[in-house]
Amino acid sequence: MTGSCQDSNSTTPVTIDPRERIQSYSDNPHYLAWGDVPVFPLGPTGFHSWAPISRPGTADFIDQMDRLKGVINEIDSPHVQGFMRSLPYDPMNHLHDGPVDVVLQPWVQMDDGRYDLEHFEPDWEERFVEYLDAALDRHIVVAVEIWDDWSVTRGPGGEYDPGEGAAWNAHPFNPLNNINYDEDVLPVETAVCNAPFYSTIPSLNNIEPVLELQKRYVVSLRKHLLFKKNPNFFCRFSVWIYSDGCFWSAIRADG
Numbered sequence: 001m002t003g004s005c006q007d008s009n010s011t012t013p014v015t016i017d018p019r020e021r022i023q024s025y026s027d028n029p030h031y032l033a034w035g036d037v038p039v040f041p042l043g044p045t046g047f048h049s050w051a052p053i054s055r056p057g058t059a060d061f062i063d064q065m066d067r068l069k070g071v072i073n074e075i076d077s078p079h080v081q082g083f084m085r086s087l088p089y090d091p092m093n094h095l096h097d098g099p100v101d102v103v104l105q106p107w108v109q110m111d112d113g114r115y116d117l118e119h120f121e122p123d124w125e126e127r128f129v130e131y132l133d134a135a136l137d138r139h140i141v142v143a144v145e146i147w148d149d150w151s152v153t154r155g156p157g158g159e160y161d162p163g164e165g166a167a168w169n170a171h172p173f174n175p176l177n178n179i180n181y182d183e184d185v186l187p188v189e190t191a192v193c194n195a196p197f198y199s200t201i202p203s204l205n206n207i208e209p210v211l212e213l214q215k216r217y218v219v220s221l222r223k224h225l226l227f228k229k230n231p232n233f234f235c236r237f238s239v240w241i242y243s244d245g246c247f248w249s250a251i252r253a254d255g
Helices: 061-075 122-137 150-153 209-224 245-249
Strands: 004-006 012-016 021-027 028-032 035-041 082-086 106-111 115-120 140-145 235-236
Touching: 021 209, 035 061, 061 082, 061 140, 082 122, 115 122, 115 209, 122 140, 122 209
Parallel strands: 035 082, 082 140, 140 235
Antiparallel strands: 004 012, 021 028, 028 035, 106 115
8 A cells, every 4th residue: 555645634645755655675576665775574572462552451562662673773774674563453362462451442332332333432543543653753664454364253153262252252343242233234153264244345245334334444544544654554455365355455545
């Protein structure tokens, strides 16, 4: 995702100078370049979770970034840059992370525990922007994963069921967990290879009530990411392994 976009608060296109953004390296597209300098992205160690945005009570991403930046400074090479992989929403996979004090999802949570997928949580948006700005200040490359397959295909009918409060059982798009649609629109059950969550696009089942909410989320991410002051990120749609990545990559920040 490179080029120009619409600022969410303006109709003026915002364009990043190609010399300043992360992109495929022109001489070898299997590698990245920051501008025209080929770089090797080096990730952090010592903390498993790749959901630092959604866990404010557990993940101190400023501390993680500072430790990573310290390592990069010691390496002292223009071809080695820090790298952090992140999922904006929480996959509710706490198996490796131990207890998680607070889970902050992108969507507003109602008093009954369900989510309103039409509205985004201001505290989450603030933390997401802080995360992106902190990474840019430290010259750290950020990969933003749009969806997490573990959270979609593990649950009733899926690869295995981790139980209540985990994976698809707790996913905000599970019809039991939101106020926007019921199981007549999207099944409660999931699947290993054909999860209904992935079948919403027009070329598959075209489940418009869910698709529009998925698109709203993707558009919101792009509005935060593209590109006014965050040239250091790229998005990955590879987790849509049973869907059409090209369809989702074409979703623009202006909807």
